[in-house]
Amino acid sequence: MPVQFVVLPPRIFLVFLAAVLLVVLVSMLAKRGSTARKIIALVIVLVVIGIVALLFYRPTVVSVSEQGLVVKRFRERSVFWTEVSKATRIEDLSVSKYRTARRIVGASLGAYRVGKFRLQDGGTARAVMEQDRNALLVTTEKERYLFALEENDELVEAVSRFTEVGDQ
Numbered sequence: 001m002p003v004q005f006v007v008l009p010p011r012i013f014l015v016f017l018a019a020v021l022l023v024v025l026v027s028m029l030a031k032r033g034s035t036a037r038k039i040i041a042l043v044i045v046l047v048v049i050g051i052v053a054l055l056f057y058r059p060t061v062v063s064v065s066e067q068g069l070v071v072k073r074f075r076e077r078s079v080f081w082t083e084v085s086k087a088t089r090i091e092d093l094s095v096s097k098y099r100t101a102r103r104i105v106g107a108s109l110g111a112y113r114v115g116k117f118r119l120q121d122g123g124t125a126r127a128v129m130e131q132d133r134n135a136l137l138v139t140t141e142k143e144r145y146l147f148a149l150e151e152n153d154e155l156v157e158a159v160s161r162f163t164e165v166g167d168q
Contacts, residue, residue: 002065003158064158083140087165090135097121
């Protein structure tokens with residue numbers, strides 16, 4: 001039976017979008033002009049904010065099953081257990097050589113990171129992070145995957161049922 005972990009973006013992102021909408025509404029009310037133009041501008045702003053929210057405020061789901069790991073955000077990425085060469089539990093990611101150093105593609109806001117990142121050791125990894133303390137690094141021949149979830153102990157336990165997890 002698959003175990004799923006859902007990673008939600010920080011709520012501050014929604015607060016930011018709400019603040020942008022409030023600024024637009026206040027400026028529309030303060031500005032003179034035709035009501036039709038104001039309504040059209042408001043509809044355009046609402047559509048843009050909706051698209052931005054749909055693209056960036058999207059949950060990431062990490063599933064662990066008998067077949068392997070599946071990470072789904074925009075599209076699904078599967079890592080089969082036969083591809084995993086090493087799984088390592090990292091006790092303190094903030095001082096590890098595997099901590100994220102620079103975003104390549106993805107989202108980063110505080111400790112929240114989802115996407116592809118350059119690591120401190122110079123390599124890259126696909127990361128799903130909610131915190132930067134405990135982490136799990138899964139290595140395949142082609143790519144590395146870095147998970148630092150709030151429920152990281154449960155993730156490590158689920159992964160250790162199918163492959164050996166070492167400590168750093």
